[in-house]
Amino acid sequence: MSKLIYFTRVALNNTAKNIFVSLVSIGTLSLSLLILSAFILLYTNVQNIIKSSTQDLSISVYLDDNISQADLTKLKKSLSELPQTAGINHISKSQALADLKSRFGAHGALLDGLDENPLPASLELKLKPEYRSQNLVRALIKRLENFDGVIDMGYAWEWADKLSGLLNFIKLCGLVIGGLLFLATIFIVSNTIKLTVYSRREEIYTMRLIGSTEGFIKAPFFIEGLLQGLAGGLLALIALFLIFNLLVSQIKFPLGLTVINLTFLSPTAALTLVGSGIFLGLLGSFVSLRRFMGE
Amino acid sequence: MIQLYHLTKVYNGRKVALNDVSFKVDEGEFVFIAGPSGAGKTTLIKLIMCEERASQGQILVDRLNLQRIKPNKIPYLRRKIGVIFQDFKLIPTRTVFQNVALRLEVQGAKRSFINKKVRVILKNVGLEGLGEALPPQLSGGEQQRVVIARAMIGDPLILLADEPTGNLDIDLSRNILNLLLDINKGGTTVLMATHNQEILQETNKRVIRLDQGRLVA
Ligand SMILES: Nc1ncnc2c1ncn2[C@@H]1O[C@H](COP(=O)(O)OP(=O)(O)OP(=O)(O)O)[C@@H](O)[C@H]1O
Ligand SMILES: [Mg+2]
Numbered sequence: 001m002s003k004l005i006y007f008t009r010v011a012l013n014n015t016a017k018n019i020f021v022s023l024v025s026i027g028t029l030s031l032s033l034l035i036l037s038a039f040i041l042l043y044t045n046v047q048n049i050i051k052s053s054t055q056d057l058s059i060s061v062y063l064d065d066n067i068s069q070a071d072l073t074k075l076k077k078s079l080s081e082l083p084q085t086a087g088i089n090h091i092s093k094s095q096a097l098a099d100l101k102s103r104f105g106a107h108g109a110l111l112d113g114l115d116e117n118p119l120p121a122s123l124e125l126k127l128k129p130e131y132r133s134q135n136l137v138r139a140l141i142k143r144l145e146n147f148d149g150v151i152d153m154g155y156a157w158e159w160a161d162k163l164s165g166l167l168n169f170i171k172l173c174g175l176v177i178g179g180l181l182f183l184a185t186i187f188i189v190s191n192t193i194k195l196t197v198y199s200r201r202e203e204i205y206t207m208r209l210i211g212s213t214e215g216f217i218k219a220p221f222f223i224e225g226l227l228q229g230l231a232g233g234l235l236a237l238i239a240l241f242l243i244f245n246l247l248v249s250q251i252k253f254p255l256g257l258t259v260i261n262l263t264f265l266s267p268t269a270a271l272t273l274v275g276s277g278i279f280l281g282l283l284g285s286f287v288s289l290r291r292f293m294g295e
Numbered sequence: 296m297i298q299l300y301h302l303t304k305v306y307n308g309r310k311v312a313l314n315d316v317s318f319k320v321d322e323g324e325f326v327f328i329a330g331p332s333g334a335g336k337t338t339l340i341k342l343i344m345c346e347e348r349a350s351q352g353q354i355l356v357d358r359l360n361l362q363r364i365k366p367n368k369i370p371y372l373r374r375k376i377g378v379i380f381q382d383f384k385l386i387p388t389r390t391v392f393q394n395v396a397l398r399l400e401v402q403g404a405k406r407s408f409i410n411k412k413v414r415v416i417l418k419n420v421g422l423e424g425l426g427e428a429l430p431p432q433l434s435g436g437e438q439q440r441v442v443i444a445r446a447m448i449g450d451p452l453i454l455l456a457d458e459p460t461g462n463l464d465i466d467l468s469r470n471i472l473n474l475l476l477d478i479n480k481g482g483t484t485v486l487m488a489t490h491n492q493e494i495l496q497e498t499n500k501r502v503i504r505l506d507q508g509r510l511v512a
Contacts, residue, residue, distance in 0.1 A: 002406060206384045209346060210445065211374035212401035213367070 003219075010220035011227060014196045022228060025192035025284075029232030029277060032181030034239050037265065037273050039174030041244065044269075045262050046170065050163050052261075059141065060154040061123040065093070067149035075147050079123060084131040084140055089124040093117050120151060182280065189228060189284025193221055194292050204293070218293070222285045229281020233274035240265070240273075296322040296453060296484045297343060302352035304338050304508075312338040314508040315352070320486060322452075325479045327495055328488040330505035336488035337381055339505070340455045343486070344376050345369050357452060374402055377446030377483075381457040383438055385430040385445075391417070392426035395445045402449065412448055420444045420474065436467050443471065447478060454478055456487040460494055468494055 015022045061079070063072070079088055091099070096119040131137065141153050197204070204217055241264065248262055265273065297320040304313040313335045320326050328336050341347040342354055345361055354361045357375060364372065385394050392413055399409045417426055420440040430438055439459060446454055456475055460468035472487075472494055479485045489495065495502055504511045 003403060006400070202384075203386045203388075206386060207397065207401055208370075209344070209373065209378065209380075209384065210398045210401060211370050213370045216401055216403075 007219040007223050008227075011223035014200070014220065014224050015227065017199065018192065018195055021192050021195055025189050026228050026231045026235065028188045029185050029228060029280060030235035030239065032178075032185045033233055033236035033273060033277055033280075035181060036174065036178040036276075037236060037240050037269075038243075039170060039178065040269065041240065041265060043167065043170045043174060044265075046163055046167050048261070048263060050167070058127060058155070059125045059137065059144075061125055061144060061150055062120040062152040062154065063122055064149045064151050065120065071149040075149060076123065078147070079125055079144075082140070084127050084136070085125060086128045087126040089126070091122045091124055093119055093121045096121065185280050186284050186287055189225060189281055190288035190291070192228070193225055193285050193288035196224065197221065197288065197292050218289055221289055222282060225281040225283075225285030225288075226278055227281070228284075229278040230274065231277075232281065233277020236277065237265075237270055237273055296320055296324070296357060297486070298353075298355040300353040302339075302342065302354055303350050304335070304342060304347065305350040312508050313342070313349075313505075316505070316508070316510050317352075318503055318510065320484060322484055323479070323482055325476065325485045325498075325500045326487070327500060327502040328486060328505060329490065329495055329502050330511075331490055333507070334490075334505040335508040336490075336505060337457055338508075340378070340457050340486070340488060343453075343455060344378055345372055370401075374449065375452045377449070377451035377454045379439075379442050379446045379454070379456040379459045381461065381488075383430075383442050385438060385441060387429060387431050390427050390429055391422060391433070391441050394430065394441055395448055398445050398448050404449075413444075416444045416448050419447075435461075436463050439463065439471065443474060450481075451483060454483050454485045456485065458488055458490070460489065460491055465493060469497065472497055 061075075063075075067075075076088060076090075079085055094117065097117050100119065127137070131140070137155065141155070144150060144153060207217055244262075244264055264270075299319070300317050302313055302316045303311070305311050316335075316339070328339060330336055338347065342349055342361070343356055345364065349362060356372065359368075359372060361372075386397070389397070395416060396409050396413045399412060404412075413426070417423060420443055422437065422440055422444065425433065425437065430441060433441070439461070443456075443459065446456070454475065459475065460471050463471065468491065475485055475487060476498070
């Protein structure tokens with residue numbers, strides 16, 4: 001314990017002596033972690049949106065205002081006979097308007113001015129989970145289009161489809177940029193440590209001559225790297241949190257999309273972020289000591 | 296305590312600093328290593344503390360064969376050997392107290408133990424009240440005594456003194472010689488390298504003479 005305090009004191013001393021370089025090192029570390037975690041945050045949120053929109057396995061079958069009772073009954077019957085169907089819910093024109101109003105929230109009163117209800121009635125077709133696959137849904141939609149009295153089809157997966165493409169793109173960018181930043185960070189941290197090693201090289205040599213083990217000499221440098229990593233990780237986390245909250249409060253969602261819930265990093269992910277900082281710092285020290293202090 | 300057999304040290308494959316040197320130093324002995332500049336005195340001390348490796352021959356310190364010692368055992372060998380370096384090797388940014396304490400710190404000694412020991416030893420070498428000074432603020436003789444204090448602390452088995460009276464006047468040199476003789480009386484084996492003839496005449500201790508890397512009778 002007293003050894004740990006001793007090593008930490010030496011590490012802090014070293015940091016203080018090279019304060020400018022140490023700050024640059026911490027800054028780079030936190031900047032690259034910030035960029036990387038921003039990608040992760042974006043990725044998880046897009047993923048969440050896709051998940052929540054595909055959880056509701058339903059297709060809206062919009063009906064012609066003038067559909068005959070006979071056609072409606074026939075349509076309902078054929079839909080319920082489909083193997084994919086888990087249930088059918090009839091949503092009348094007035095029900096549709098009420099739903100829309102509630103989604104508009106505070107702006108709902110705007111709709112009161114309408115002379116006539118412009119929304120179509122619909123049949124909400126709940127699908128069995130095993131028919132979740134997008135290809136099967138597309139095939140089903142092709143078939144439904146030919147029914148009498150059906151004017152349009154809607155399903156939440158339409159744009160989930162597009163987001164999936166985006167998701168892969170975010171992942172790729174995150175991996176490439178993240179990888180490069182990690183390398184750059186290790187390089188910069190290891191150079192900062194190198195500077196300390198260099199400025200203390202005579203002292204280190206003397207310590208060896210008076211009986212110091214390599215571990216005793218190296219421990220403060222590892223702690224220096226660890227502390228820089230910890231500081232960088234925490235800074236990145238705080239910056240990400242502030243930027244996230246700023247964006248969430250600034251973004252105006254288009255009407256009807258306010259249901260999307262943006263979430264910050266989970267506690268585990270936040271800890272991983274700080275942990276990555278520590279890991280990078282230690283790795284930087286390791287690389288530096290391997291290269292500049294081999295005996 | 297120290298045994299050398301046909302010890303040869305060649306620097307950079309060209310410069311022969313020690314040439315076929317053999318002798319023994321018994322436990323508790325006080326031995327002078329005498330010889331002119333460039334004779335190989337410092338080289339000999341570096342070999343005994345494992346700062347340099349011998350090119351040929353064998354060297355045993357406290358029954359440890361230094362030609363075969365594992366690198367991770369060297370620190371423990373050096374803890375048994377106090378060295379008064381010719382070039383001091385004091386850390387200029389650390390206080391006198393911290394410089395002396397460092398030798399115990401690297402051995403993982405307790406803070407309270409270190410503080411007590413350092414205070415006593417600084418008093419022994421006559422540096423009371425200078426603990427908080429930085430080495431560059433001290434005179435040559437004072438710095439020399441800091442180095443002696445650091446070499447003595449931790450009660451080493453062996454004390455290697457490389458020109459401990461280097462540039463000091465004769466009174467101060469005698470003073471330091473007496474300090475080393477006292478340490479030797481406490482049981483520590485002392486090897487003192489010097490080219491100072493006056494100092495050699497002060498005692499009747501054994502003298503090993505070197506010239507151009509060779510032992511001379
Ligand atoms: N690291 C080195 N590389 C090459 N040559 C060296 C090295 N160290 C010492 N020498 C040479 O070896 C010879 C012996 O040097 P050494 O330092 O042992 O002498 P010394 O007896 O201690 O001299 P002095 O009384 O001046 O301190 C000298 O000629 C010196 O130039
Ligand atoms: Mg010398």
